[in-house]
Every structure is written in C-alpha cells, then in structure tokens.
Amino acid sequence: DYFADEIGVLSPSQLQVEELYAGEVGYLSASIRTVVDARVGDTVTHYGRKADNSLLGYEEATPMVFCGLFPVDADYLRDALEKLQLNDVALKFEPETSSAKGFGFICGFLGLLHMEIVQERLEREYNLSLITTAPSVVYRVNCVNGDTVECSNPSLLLEPGKRKSIEExxxxxxxxxxxxxxxxxxxxxxxxxxxxxxxxxxxxxxxxxxxxxxxxxxxxxxxxxxxxxxxxxxxxxxxxxxxxxxNLIKLDIRINVTVWSHWLQLCTMIR
Structure with a gap:
C-alpha cells in the first residue's frame, strides 16, 4: 500500500492532473523504493475500492536458466545483486551453501544471454571475483498425488515412489x-x-x-x-x-574417500 503523492499525464513532459479516468494513459508518483512492489504488468487499484481481479495479459517473468554464484565475500555479492535487481526485476536469487565453495547464491535468469550479462556486470561494475557453476534448468515433477513441483537442483528431486513423471x-x-x-x-x-x-x-x-x-x-x-x-x-x-x-533419471556419483585422500596426498607431493 502506497500513497499517490502525484498523478499526471505526459504531454510530452510530465503534467500533473487532479484525476485519471479509465482509458487514460498517465503516471503516478508514490515514493515506491522497492522495485518488486511495482513490476511491469501489475494492476494498480484503489485501497478503499480494490479490484476483484488483476487485468489479464501479463505474467511475472519466470527464470529458465539457473546457476550458482560464489564470491569471496557473500555479503558484498548480496548488495550487488539487490542493486542490479532495481533495474532488472527478471533477476531472481536466493542464498545457497556449498561445502566446497562456501556461501553464495543460486540465481535465475531468463536465458543464457541474460546470465552472461548479469555475470559480466557483477564482475565489472562491482569488482567481484566469482566462481560460477554450470548452468542448469528447471524441471517439472508431476507427483502421484496430483501436485506439480518445480525442481532446479537434482538434490531436490522427489523419491521415485512419489513422482509420476518428469517434464523438461x-x-x-x-x-x-x-x-x-x-x-x-x-x-x-x-x-x-x-x-x-x-x-x-x-x-x-x-x-x-x-x-x-x-x-x-x-x-x-x-x-x-x-x-x-x-x-x-x-x-x-x-x-x-x-x-x-x-524419460529422465537422477544419477548419483559417489567418491571413495580413501582413494580421494590418496589422490590429494599425491597431488601435494607432486606440487
């Protein structure tokens, strides 16, 4: 909920008016500081006379490609991602922890080009050194009970007895x-x-x-x-x-700890 400080039309510069009616094209200023509260395609309605349904024809951007970003300083990466999200609402991210790479974020992008642009901006504009995981996609898992679950990580895949089919x-x-x-x-x-x-x-x-x-x-x-x-x-x-x-399955790769430790010792000796 926000208070509209000013409403107006463009003619061609901003011209303040007292009222806007159905069918008119205008603007509103409400001191909205969080970009996620004013997405492209959102329906703006009066607080006291709320619309029953949103206007049809718009959908929230859905990420199609996911990859993990792991920096030296995770807090600084969060600040950089939040600043990027101010002018790119299609960018989605959430914290991720890896035993090998530490703390980072799993990020969702609209496509490969979008992913490359965001990575390049993070490294150039915010001077970050990033470890990037291989890109992955979102799968849809149809459950036996009729539910549909989205899965972007193999570790989140349901047990075989609970899933009916997998869509990609x-x-x-x-x-x-x-x-x-x-x-x-x-x-x-x-x-x-x-x-x-x-x-x-x-x-x-x-x-x-x-x-x-x-x-x-x-x-x-x-x-x-x-x-x-x-x-x-x-x-x-x-x-x-x-x-x-x-027809998809999950492949688990298990590493023999004894062989792995011997290999690390050998690498240390060679180094």
Whole structure:
C-alpha cells in the first residue's frame, strides 16, 4: 500500500492532473523504493475500492536458466545483486551453501544471454571475483498425488515412489549459417536429443536450420561448439516452446574417500 503523492499525464513532459479516468494513459508518483512492489504488468487499484481481479495479459517473468554464484565475500555479492535487481526485476536469487565453495547464491535468469550479462556486470561494475557453476534448468515433477513441483537442483528431486513423471523445458532453435557448414551444424544438433523441423535457404549462400531440443542440451557448450564448427560465421537464436514429458533419471556419483585422500596426498607431493 502506497500513497499517490502525484498523478499526471505526459504531454510530452510530465503534467500533473487532479484525476485519471479509465482509458487514460498517465503516471503516478508514490515514493515506491522497492522495485518488486511495482513490476511491469501489475494492476494498480484503489485501497478503499480494490479490484476483484488483476487485468489479464501479463505474467511475472519466470527464470529458465539457473546457476550458482560464489564470491569471496557473500555479503558484498548480496548488495550487488539487490542493486542490479532495481533495474532488472527478471533477476531472481536466493542464498545457497556449498561445502566446497562456501556461501553464495543460486540465481535465475531468463536465458543464457541474460546470465552472461548479469555475470559480466557483477564482475565489472562491482569488482567481484566469482566462481560460477554450470548452468542448469528447471524441471517439472508431476507427483502421484496430483501436485506439480518445480525442481532446479537434482538434490531436490522427489523419491521415485512419489513422482509420476518428469517434464523438461524445450526450445526452438534457429541456426543461421553459410551453406559450407550445414552438415557440421546438423551433426551438432543430432547429438542433442533433437527434433528436426525445417531447413531453408534465405540467400544463395546462407541457410536457416530449425530444431526443437531440450533447453538442458543447449545451456552447456552448444553455442561454443556452433561457433567452433562454423569458424565463427554461424549465429543462433532460440525461443521457449514449453514443457515436454521426458524419460529422465537422477544419477548419483559417489567418491571413495580413501582413494580421494590418496589422490590429494599425491597431488601435494607432486606440487
């Protein structure tokens, strides 16, 4: 709840008015200091005459790619993330603790480009040295009791007896490439649980190749491989398609502590 200190219209500069009516385009100033209290698409309603429902057509931005950020000073990283969130409400983060990397944050991004931009800004603008984990995606777990749970970390996956199926996000990816590298890029997509859609020539020497594939297959080294196989000439863009049921399992890796300790001693001796 906020008090509207000023309301007005743009004509083209700000012009204060006494009232705003339905259908008019205006602005309001209410000294809102927290950006999460005024998201794009929110419905503003009168405190004494509250609307029953929000206006249709807007949804809160949902992160699609997650990765962990672990700095030397976790408190300073929290301040930096909160400042970034002032002009980027799509950025989501929550504390995370790792026995190997210490205290940090698990951050959610709209996509790979969004993730790279945030990481670059944190390092350049706030002079942070970050340890970044491999990006992961959000899976949907359909439970036996009818509930649906979102899972961004394998450790949060429910027991096999409690889950009915697992869905993963799919994207439609379009690769633009010179015709000399068509075969190499199609081979790259064939290795990623792909679904071929179409291929067309947009110019005499340039083709567009479209696939649908799991987002998890693309958040790794797909872009680097694409650039490497095309010698830097190919480009790509992707759009989110939706969630599709897949045959997925959780793989647990166990390390023999005795072998691990001997390996550490050997590394120390070599060093």
């Amino acid at each position: 996000p799919f994207v439609k990816i379009e690769m633009l490439t010179p015709k000399d590298y068509i075969g190499s890029l199609m081979e790259l997509a064939q290795e990623r649980r792909r679904q071929f859609k179409e291929m067309k020539f947009i110019a005499e020497n340039r083709a567009s190749i479209t696939y649908e594939l799991p987002l998890a297959e693309m958040v790794g080294d797909f872009f680097d491989q694409l650039k490497s196989r095309s010698k830097g000439y190919a480009s790509m863009e992707y759009t989110f398609v939706g969630y599709t049921e897949s």
